[in-house]
């Protein structure tokens with residue numbers, strides 16, 4: 001049995017340090033060291049990451065790095081990059097880093113170099129994307145007329161087969177082909193597919209059915225309904241499917257069973273986890289949107305941070321340090337959540353994407369050997385773009401009773417065209433971005449409030465205690481490469497935490513039970529459906545539902 005995290009001398013040292021740290025305020029830490037910001041600001045790729053507004057001293061970081069070493073973060077990291085099967089419960093390698101490895105690299109799984117296969121698929125994707133983008137790939141010919149060029153691309157997938165491409169499309173919308181419509185359907189609620197297709201011409205629509213397993217009920221249900229919609233719109237000719245459906249999957253047999261020609265399938269591998277997959281063929285919709293060249297720039301951005309994570313000493317290894325800060329707050333400050341607050345409207349889906357990446361990876365309570373953990377694991381991840389959040393929930397972060405460590409992500413240059421006068425909003429956006437972390441760190445004292453002549457009865461309400469920890473990530477502008485860098489940063493942060501906590505960040509058994517029960521309940525909802533064995537609450541809700549539906 002591995003040594004228990006909380007029994008290690010490094011953990012004990014951190015616990016002692018936390019006791020001494022007490023209520024030390026960021027005001028004191030900054031006052032004591034004029035070089036604090038410079039000392040705790042680190043570059044990675046195009047990103048500048050300022051850790052100085054965290055509740056840390058040099059000693060904290062040294063102790064956290066010591067813990068990471070003792071927990072074998074570097075050892076596990078190197079095993080991942082070597083293609084070892086570190087996903088123990090599924091006996092799989094974890095090689096999303098191979099998806100963005102240059103052609104010249106060699107990474108082996110079971111003695112086979114996987115990099116050539118990665119590039120072969122990327123090349124096929126690029127050729128296909130170019131054909132769609134140029135209008136060479138046309139839809140089904142109807143009534144003797146030639147097929148129409150594809151104007152609408154609808155990705156059907158869920159979880160990792162949706163959140164990544166949907167987030168990245170939003171993020172890189174400004175780099176996308178604006179003459180085409182891109183939509184992402186995930187929810188089995190028929191409203192999703194209905195809204196995504198109601199104004200589209202089937203003759204101009206391409207569906208990309210994205211599913212690693214190709215057995216996910218939501219995706220198969222939506223794809224089946226999409227095919228029915230297509231055929232209804234194109235005169236029922238089954239041969240239309242080949243022109244309007246392509247698949248992205250690891251499961252050729254299921255793709256064929258569904259009726260998609262496997263020549264129109266783009267593959268990936270079992271060593272790519274769903275939530276780590278949007279830089280694989282799962283990103284096909286994104287590649288059609290932004291073009292192969294910019295897609296590859298995004299992959300290069302990922303690779304830059306992969307190399308940093310692989311080679312930088314832990315003391316200066318940004319994703320590792322971000323992960324360690326999460327360990328520090330989760331276990332020593334009782335932080336339950338972690339906010340990610342991007343100051344870019346284009347990153348509106350970023351936190352939703354990170355929710356799966358982080359919470360599906362590290363929402364675990366047993367260790368790699370199956371023993372229960374006796375420490376906190378992954379946080380609740382949430383957030384929306386600033387400045388909107390400032391007018392909604394920031395009140396609680398500033399003056400509530402909870403500690404909410406937060407990442408603030410901002411950009412110097414706006415992405416909208418230079419000629420657009422609304423680019424001038426950027427200074428206001430950035431002023432808010434900077435003001436918030438300053439306010440959160442330093443707050444406003446009773447003395448300051450009183451000195452403003454505030455009514456004494458109101459004074460306590462206007463005090464900001466400050467000392468709320470934040471990390472600031474600043475990039476020149478949001479490009480495909482920078483997006484890749486940001487995502488890789490969080491992937492490796494999550495990895496680091498999983499290694500420290502000794503959990504398997506690469507399986508997701510916690511999603512299974514609900515799926516199994518839903519399968520059992522579904523037939524019970526229909527007219528004459530038998531009553532299965534359930535608790536009294538579930539049984540009466542099933543009955544109420546049937547009553548409401550007149551069954």
Ligand SMILES: O=P(O)(O)OC[C@H]1O[C@](O)(CO)[C@@H](O)[C@@H]1O
Nearest residue numbers: 159160161211212213216274511
């Ligand atoms: O790509 P698939 O196989 O349809 O799976 C979709 C998603 O379902 C899950 O398995 C569970 O929610 C995710 O991990 C995955 O991203």
